[in-house]
Every structure is written in structure tokens, then in C-alpha cells.
Amino acid sequence: MCLIVLAWRPGHSLPLLVAANRDEFYARPAATMAEWPDAPGLIAGRDLQAGGTWLGIGPGGRFAALTNIRDPRLTQGTRSRGELPLHFLQGDQSPEVFLNELRHEAAEYSGFNLLVGDSQALWHFNSQSGEARALPPGIHGVSNAGLDTPWPKLQQARAAFADTLETADEASLFALLADPRRPDDTALPHTGVGLDLERLLGSVFIASPTYGTRASTLLYTYADGTRRIIERSFGPEGMPIGEVRFER
Numbered sequence: 001m002c003l004i005v006l007a008w009r010p011g012h013s014l015p016l017l018v019a020a021n022r023d024e025f026y027a028r029p030a031a032t033m034a035e036w037p038d039a040p041g042l043i044a045g046r047d048l049q050a051g052g053t054w055l056g057i058g059p060g061g062r063f064a065a066l067t068n069i070r071d072p073r074l075t076q077g078t079r080s081r082g083e084l085p086l087h088f089l090q091g092d093q094s095p096e097v098f099l100n101e102l103r104h105e106a107a108e109y110s111g112f113n114l115l116v117g118d119s120q121a122l123w124h125f126n127s128q129s130g131e132a133r134a135l136p137p138g139i140h141g142v143s144n145a146g147l148d149t150p151w152p153k154l155q156q157a158r159a160a161f162a163d164t165l166e167t168a169d170e171a172s173l174f175a176l177l178a179d180p181r182r183p184d185d186t187a188l189p190h191t192g193v194g195l196d197l198e199r200l201l202g203s204v205f206i207a208s209p210t211y212g213t214r215a216s217t218l219l220y221t222y223a224d225g226t227r228r229i230i231e232r233s234f235g236p237e238g239m240p241i242g243e244v245r246f247e248r
Contacts, residue, residue: 002144005139012223043229052081064116124147160176
């Protein structure tokens with residue numbers, strides 16, 4: 001998962017609204033979002049190579065989502081980052097306790113951002129800084145750096161998200177996730193991967209023959225605890241290949 005924008009509004013009729021893109025190599029095997037037969041109440045996509053997930057919901061109003069940190073200087077971990085959302089979704093710890101315990105083993109994973117929440121709180125952890133904190137109410141976003149880092153694609157997505165927040169209609173939210181515009185070269189971040197790759201990764205929606213946005217996901221969480229989650233899947237060059245939706 002490489003871009004997440006969300007509104008966290010405790011006490012609102014729609015306390016949590018999430019729009020997210022997962023970017024990955026098309027060749028990496030993955031299962032479309034579904035309810036996992038071996039984990040009742042868990043709805044998520046599944047990485048068929050390492051077994052984890054990048055975004056999902058679980059029992060008790062639990063939510064978790066993951067992005068990688070793009071920095072070639074970081075040490076590569078020995079464990080799959082996809083374990084992390086899965087462990088939270090299948091557990092019963094509060095977000096704060098879960099992340100405080102994660103501090104002690106975060107170095108075993110390559111760089112990551114992790115969002116975890118339940119009906120009471122929403123927390124963020126960045127493995128590069130080692131900082132875990134409860135998110136204040138408002139609009140937030142994360143891509144492949146830190147929370148609310150002013151990368152052009154994230155600023156673009158957050159602005160579009162804010163514009164559609166009042167209605168929060170699916171068409172507008174999916175449209176912002178499908179935005180292929182790339183910023184000028186002078187505005188691109190410098191993460192050490194070279195200009196050509198920075199250009200490819202600079203848009204909200206990424207499409208190429210080998211790597212791109214594999215899934216766009218919307219999550220609506222309502223004050224009464226019900227949730228609606230919709231995911232659209234894409235293949236090489238951004239070709240649509242399906243849509244699934246769940247209401248709980």
C-alpha cells in the first residue's frame with residue numbers, strides 16, 4: 001500500500017473514512033479482498049507470497065493499513081511487513097498497547113508506516129522515527145515517507161479528499177485515487193531511486209507494464225459500528241480487472 005488518505009472524526013456520523021491505493025509489482029501473487037475462511041470476521045486482501053496483508057478490517061471495529069518507506073539506505077528486515085496489520089486485526093490489544101510492544105521488534109522489518117485503530121482510537125507508527133502516536137481528529141495522509149509528509153502526490157490526494165469529504169461519494173473518492181497526473185520534476189521527492197523511477201512513482205495512480213496500482217480501496221466506518229468497504233483491482237497498465245464490496 002503506497003498511499004492512504006483518511007478522515008478521523010470521533011463523534012461524527014462517519015468517524016473514519018479511508019481512501020487508499022496499494023502499489024506493487026503485478027507479478028507478485030495476491031488474492032483479492034475477501035473474508036478469510038481461516039480468520040472469521042477478517043476482511044482483507046492477501047499477499048500469496050508472504051501470507052500477510054496491506055489493509056483490512058477485523059472484529060471489534062478494528063482497522064489496519066500499511067505502507068512501505070522508500071529509502072534505499074534503510075536496512076532490509078528479515079520478516080514480512082504484511083504480518084503487522086494481520087497481527088493487529090487478529091488480536092485484542094488496544095492500538096496503543098500494540099504499537100508500544102511493536103517498538104521492540106520493529107527493526108526486524110524493512111521500513112514501514114502502520115495505521116491501527118478501533119472504535120475508540122486511531123494510531124500511527126513510523127519505523128524510521130520509532131514514533132507511535134494517537135492521531136488527532138482531522139484529515140491525514142501517508143505515502144512512502146512519514147505521516148503527512150508534503151510529497152506532491154499526497155498533497156494532491158489530501159486536497160481532493162477534503163473537497164469531497166462533505167458528500168464522501170464513491171465516484172469522487174475513486175476518481176481521486178485514479179488520478180494519473182505527475183508533478184514537475186522539480187517538485188519530486190529525492191528518495192535515492194533515480195529520476196525515472198521517481199517520475200513513475202510520483203502520481204497518485206501508477207500504471208506501467210510491470211509495476212503499478214494493484215488495488216484502490218474505500219472504507220466507510222459509521223457511528224453505529226457498521227462498515228462498508230469497496231475495492232477495485234487493476235492489472236498491467238492500469239487495466240481494471242474487478243470490484244468487490246462488503247458491508248458489516
